[in-house]
Amino acid sequence: MDEVSATSNGALENTSETVESKTGWLSKRTHFTYRWKPAWFKLGETKLLYGDKEEETRKSIDLVGAKVDVMDGDGVFGWTVTPKDGKRTFCLRAGSELERQDWMLAICQAQLRARAQPSNACVLQ
Template identity: 50%
Template sequence: MAEAPATSNGVVRDSTELVSDKKGWLSKRTQFTYRWKPAWFVIKETQLLYGENEKAVQKKISLLGAHVKEVDGNEMTFTWTITPKGGKRTFFLKANSESEQREWIQAICDALVKSSTGHASTTCTVQ
């Protein structure tokens, strides 16, 4: 019988715990006031989870079938949008640099490609 993996402090983790593909700070535009607010983001399988900090990641955006689009404009530097499939809300995210933006968009695409193994073909198109 296999044992559950333990963390460095000896605490046993649930082996079904999702492994994070990418995590870090991004700015997210608020839905009603349109102000930019920092948030901690984590990609876990086909979900983009976010919250106020590393310990308060409670909200999620489904990436399955989501539409990802880069945004142009002076105030929108290093910004992209994610519109979940069938979603009525578009999420505006902003990185601190072009390379960080590219890394996040690539990680989102990679998560979608990984999730498509054994399922219908999934492609990631950034417009």
């Protein structure tokens, strides 16, 4: 049973909402050759997990404090994720503008649910 609590403005808030994990195939630019390679992605609570197969998401990108930016370009529906440590920027690409927006929104919501970002950190265009 879901718990519901009132916020300071009187609105009701669902406090035990289950988080559905977003999954799907995206393209990721490789670190050394800069080629686009398909990978299976799964959004966890504070990490973006990925791998070559749906069953094997062994690698992860930490979303706590990460910066997410749109990549503008010639028909490329991409965005970047730079983890808080800033050692590497991950370039991701979706198949459409709508898919990119869905992923970016899901990542932003995961960051906000984890209370890992300031309230103004997620701005989607």
